[in-house]
Amino acid sequence: MMNKRITAPLLALYLLLSLLPIYWMINMSLKTNEEIVSTLSMWPHDLTLDNFRTIFTDPSWYSGYINSIIYVGINMVLSVGIALPAAYAFSRYTFVGDKHLFFWLLTNRMTPPAVFLLPFFQLYSTVGLMDTHLAVALAHMVFNVPLAVWILEGFMSGVPKEIDETAYIDGYSFPRFFIRIFLPMIKSGVGVTLFFCFMFSWVELLLARTLTSVNAKPIAATMTRTVSAAGMDWGVLAAAGVLTIVPGALVIWFVRHYIAKGFAMGRV
Amino acid sequence: MKTQNNRAWFLILPVIVAVAFSAILPLMTIVNYSVQDILSPTQKVFVGTEWFQTVMRDTELHGALYRQLLFSLSVLAIQIPLGILIALCMPADGWRASLALVLIALPLLIPWNVVGTIWQIFGRGDIGLLGYSINALGIGYNYTGDPFDAWATVLVMDIWHWTPLVVLLCYAGLRAIPDAYYQAARIDGASRWAVFRFIQLPKLRNVLMIAVLLRFMDSFMIYTEPFVLTGGGPGNATTFLSQYLTQKAVGQFDLGPAAAFSLIYFLIILLFCFLLYNWMQRVGTGDSK
Numbered sequence: 001m002m003n004k005r006i007t008a009p010l011l012a013l014y015l016l017l018s019l020l021p022i023y024w025m026i027n028m029s030l031k032t033n034e035e036i037v038s039t040l041s042m043w044p045h046d047l048t049l050d051n052f053r054t055i056f057t058d059p060s061w062y063s064g065y066i067n068s069i070i071y072v073g074i075n076m077v078l079s080v081g082i083a084l085p086a087a088y089a090f091s092r093y094t095f096v097g098d099k100h101l102f103f104w105l106l107t108n109r110m111t112p113p114a115v116f117l118l119p120f121f122q123l124y125s126t127v128g129l130m131d132t133h134l135a136v137a138l139a140h141m142v143f144n145v146p147l148a149v150w151i152l153e154g155f156m157s158g159v160p161k162e163i164d165e166t167a168y169i170d171g172y173s174f175p176r177f178f179i180r181i182f183l184p185m186i187k188s189g190v191g192v193t194l195f196f197c198f199m200f201s202w203v204e205l206l207l208a209r210t211l212t213s214v215n216a217k218p219i220a221a222t223m224t225r226t227v228s229a230a231g232m233d234w235g236v237l238a239a240a241g242v243l244t245i246v247p248g249a250l251v252i253w254f255v256r257h258y259i260a261k262g263f264a265m266g267r268v
Numbered sequence: 269m270k271t272q273n274n275r276a277w278f279l280i281l282p283v284i285v286a287v288a289f290s291a292i293l294p295l296m297t298i299v300n301y302s303v304q305d306i307l308s309p310t311q312k313v314f315v316g317t318e319w320f321q322t323v324m325r326d327t328e329l330h331g332a333l334y335r336q337l338l339f340s341l342s343v344l345a346i347q348i349p350l351g352i353l354i355a356l357c358m359p360a361d362g363w364r365a366s367l368a369l370v371l372i373a374l375p376l377l378i379p380w381n382v383v384g385t386i387w388q389i390f391g392r393g394d395i396g397l398l399g400y401s402i403n404a405l406g407i408g409y410n411y412t413g414d415p416f417d418a419w420a421t422v423l424v425m426d427i428w429h430w431t432p433l434v435v436l437l438c439y440a441g442l443r444a445i446p447d448a449y450y451q452a453a454r455i456d457g458a459s460r461w462a463v464f465r466f467i468q469l470p471k472l473r474n475v476l477m478i479a480v481l482l483r484f485m486d487s488f489m490i491y492t493e494p495f496v497l498t499g500g501g502p503g504n505a506t507t508f509l510s511q512y513l514t515q516k517a518v519g520q521f522d523l524g525p526a527a528a529f530s531l532i533y534f535l536i537i538l539l540f541c542f543l544l545y546n547w548m549q550r551v552g553t554g555d556s557k
Contacts, residue, residue, distance in 0.1 A: 007356070007357035008357075010353070010354075010357045011354065011357040011358065011368065014354050014357075014372075015368065015371055015372065017428075018371075018372065018374075018375060018428060018431075018432070019371065019374070020390075020397065020398075021375075021386050021387065021390050021398075021428060022374060022375070022378075022386075024386065024389065024390050024396070024397055025382075025386045028389065036389075036395065037395060038395075039395065040394070040395050040396070040397070040400050042397075078286070081282075082282035082283050082286055083283060085279040085280070085282065086279055086280045086282070086283040088279060089276035089277075089279035089280050090280075092270060092271065092276070093270055093271050093272070093273040093276035094270045094271070094272050094273070095272065095273055095274045095275075095276045095277060096274055096277075098276075101280065101284075105283070105287065107538060108287055108291045109485065110485045110534070110537045110538060110541055111291065111295075111534055111537075112488070112489035112491075112509075112510050112513070112530075112533060112534070112537070113489065113491070113510075114489070114491055114510040114511075114513045114514050114517075114530075115294075115298065115513070115530040115533060115534055116290075116291075116294045117514065117517060118297075118298075118301075118517050118523070118526070118527075119293070119294030119295070119297035119298055120290075120294055122297065123293055123294060123297070138286075138289065138290050139290060141286050141287070141290055142287065142290045142291050145283055145286060145287055146287075149283060199376060199377060202377065202379065203376075203377070203378065203379045203380050204380070205379060205380055205381050205492050206491055206492060206514075219379070220379040220380075220381050220382065223379075223381060223382065223385070234389065237385060238385075238386075238389075240382075241378070241379075241382040241385060241386065244378060244379050244382055245374065245377055245378055248374075248376075248377025248378075249370070249374065249377065251377075252370055252373050252374075252377065253370060256366050256369055256370055257366070
C-alpha cells in the first residue's frame with residue numbers, strides 16, 4: 001500500500017479542511033449575535049448557551065425537529081418495507097421485463113425534485129394530504145425507494161441461493177423464511193439502507209417545504225424564517241444547524257462498520 | 269442461476285404502486301400542462317408543441333444550461349479523482365478507520381439549506397474564516413459581488429459537501445479487493461502506480477460508476493445550496509437549471525413553459541446518465557478485470 005508518511009498527512013489535511021466549516025458553525029452557535037457580526041474570532045470570547053436555550057424552549061423551534069424525525073421515520077419504514085420484497089424478487093428471479101423495470105426505478109432517482117414541485121402540490125391538495133407528515137414521507141419515496149431497492153438487491157445477491165432452497169425443503173413458508181432466516185442474514189444491509197434513506201430524506205428541503213405549512217413543517221424550513229426586525233438571528237440559526245447534525249452523526253456511528261459494504265456489492 | 273418466475277411481479281407490486289403514485293401521476297400532470305395553455309381551472313386550450321418551441325428559444329435558459337453543464341463537469345472532474353485519492357489514504361481498519369469514516373461522512377448529513385447558511389457566513393470577508401483568509405493572502409474575494417467568486421464558492425461548497433460520498437464508495441470498493449492480488453503484484457515487483465492502474469482502478473469500476481452517476485444526477489439537480497448561498501446571483505452567475513425552473517413555475521406561474529422545460533430537463537439528465545453509463549461500461553472492458 002501507499003507510504004504512510006504521505007497518506008497520513010494528506011488524510012489529516014483533508015479532514016481538517018472538511019471539518020473547518022462545521023467547526024465554524026459550532027463556533028457561531030456559542031457566540032452572541034453581536035460577536036458574530038462584529039468581529040472575526042476563532043473561538044467564542046463571550047461563551048453563551050442562550051442560542052440552544054431558545055431552541056429547546058420555543059415550541060416553534062423544537063416542533064420542527066419532531067416533525068422532521070416523524071416524516072423521516074415514516075419514510076424509512078415505508079421505503080425499506082416495500083423495497084425488501086422487491087429487492088428479493090430482483091435478486092432471485094428472472095421475470096418479464098425485470099431489467100427494464102430496474103432501470104426504470106433508477107430513472108425516478110434522476111428526476112429533479114423541482115420538476116415534481118407543482119404536480120405534488122396539486123396531487124396532495126386533491127387527496128387532502130397537504131401539510132401532513134405522510135405527504136412528505138410519500139414524496140421522498142420517489143428517490144428513496146429506488147435507492148433502497150438498489151442497495152438491498154446487492155446485499156441479497158450476496159446470500160447463496162441454497163439457503164432459500166434448504167429452508168423451503170424444511171417446510172418453511174415464504175413469509176416465515178423471509179422474516180426468520182433471510183432478514184437476519186442481511187441485517188447489515190438493512191442498516192445501511194436505513195442510513196441512506198435517513199440521510200437523503202433528512203437533508204431534502206425543497207419538497208418538504210412546499211408540501212407543509214404549519215403542522216408538519218420540517219426544522220430546515222423553520223430555519224429559513226429566522227429573519228427578524230433586528231436582522232438575521234445567526235446564533236440561533238447556527239445552533240439549529242448544529243442540532244441537525246446530531247441525529248445523523250448518531251445513525252452513522254451505529255452503521256459505521258457496514259456503510260462501506262453497501263455499495264461495493266450493488267449492481268449497476 | 270436465477271429461476272424464471274413471473275409471480276415475482278407480486279413482490280414488486282408495492283414498489284410500483286408507490287412510485288406510480290409519487291412519480292408517474294405527477295409526470296402525467298406535467299405532460300398534460302406542457303401541451304396546453306391554462307387560462308383558468310376550467311378553460312384550457314391545446315397548444316401542441318408551442319411551449320417546447322418557446323423554451324428552446326429562451327436564451328436565458330441556454331445560459332443556465334451552459335452554466336449547469338460546466339458546473340456538473342467541474343464537479344465530476346474534481347470530486348472523482350479527489351475521492352479516489354482520499355479513499356487510498358484511508359487506513360484499512362482499526363479505530364482510526366472508523367473515526368475517519370464518521371468524520372468524513374459528516375458533511376453529508378447536514379440539511380442542504382444549512383450547508384448554504386454555513387458557507388454564507390464562512391465565505392464573508394469580514395467575519396468568515398474562508399473569506400478573511402483569502403483576502404489576507406492579498407486576493408480580492410467577494411462572493412456576493414464578483415460572479416467568478418460566487419461560482420467558485422458554490423463549486424468549492426459542493427466539493428466539500430459531496431466528495432465524502434465518493435470517498436465512502438471508493439473506500440468500500442478498495443476493501444473488497446482480496447489480499448492475494450496485492451501479494452501477486454509484490455512478487456512481480458509491480459510499482460505503486462502499476463498496482464493502482466492495473467489492480468485497484470479496474471476493481472473500483474463498479475463503485476465509480478455509481479459515484480459518477482449519482483454525482484452527475486445530483487449536481488445537475490442542485491437547488492437549495494446555491495439558492496441559500498447566493499440566491500442565483502450576482503446577476504445570474506449561479507442560476508442553475510433547477511433554480512430557473514422554480515422561478516418560472518412558482519415565481520411567474522408560467523405553467524405551460526415550466527412544464528415543457530421540466531420534461532426537457534428530465535430528458536437531458538436521462539440522456540447524459542445513459543451516455544455516461546454506456547461509456548463507462550465500454551471503458552471497463554478494455555481493462556483486465
